[in-house]
Amino acid sequence: xxxxxxxxxxxxxxxxxxxxxxxxxxxxxxxxxxxxxxxxxxxxxxxxxxxxxxxxxxxxxxxxxxxxxxxxxxxxxxxxxxxxxxxxxxxxxxxxxxxxxxxxxxxxxxxxxxxxxxxxxxxxxxxxxxxxxxxxxxxxxxxxxxxxxxx
Numbered sequence: 001x002x003x004x005x006x007x008x009x010x011x012x013x014x015x016x017x018x019x020x021x022x023x024x025x026x027x028x029x030x031x032x033x034x035x036x037x038x039x040x041x042x043x044x045x046x047x048x049x050x051x052x053x054x055x056x057x058x059x060x061x062x063x064x065x066x067x068x069x070x071x072x073x074x075x076x077x078x079x080x081x082x083x084x085x086x087x088x089x090x091x092x093x094x095x096x097x098x099x100x101x102x103x104x105x106x107x108x109x110x111x112x113x114x115x116x117x118x119x120x121x122x123x124x125x126x127x128x129x130x131x132x133x134x135x136x137x138x139x140x141x142x143x144x145x146x147x148x149x150x151x
Contacts, residue, residue, distance in 0.1 A: 003055070004084045004099070006076035010142025012037075014078045027052050034075050041131045043070045045088065050075065055083030063091045066128070069146050073099075074132055077143055097128065097146040104141045115147050124148060 014033050024032075034050045044067055051057040056075045062068050068088045076084040100111055108122035116124070126136045128148045133139065 004072055007142040008082040011077045011079040038074050041074055043067055057085045059087040061089045065090050065094050065096050095149050097148045100145050100147050102139050102143045108136045
């Protein structure tokens with residue numbers, strides 16, 4: 001549990017200018033969009049609650065730290081979000097991953113070499129960031145990735 005910082009002007013463009021009915025506020029629409037993104041990615045979490053303040057506040061219960069971290073990254077790697085305050089409970093705690101901010105010129109193999117000493121372990125990072133990543137080459141500067149401990 002904690003506060004995770006993100007680059008506000010980098011990330012998936014989830015919020016689009018929409019014609020929204022008068023009965024729903026822009027903030028409520030953003031909460032709906034963020035919740036829909038976690039659901040779209042099918043990250044297993046029960047009792048998901050997303051609130052907006054100066055950052056996104058998220059709570060719920062999940063089985064693993066990996067799923068907790070994926071929810072945090074799914075919400076934080078969205079353009080316009082500068083932080084995620086995490087109150088997710090984990091039923092079966094495990095070692096936490098470290099987070100890495102992608103820089104210009106980075107690739108998963110370059111990150112893997114820096115972290116694990118072996119560029120061929122890039123698939124460990126790719127698998128740890130599914131379903132947010134659809135392909136190992138589809139990363140961008142400012143994106144934050146999970147870097148799991150090697151098993």
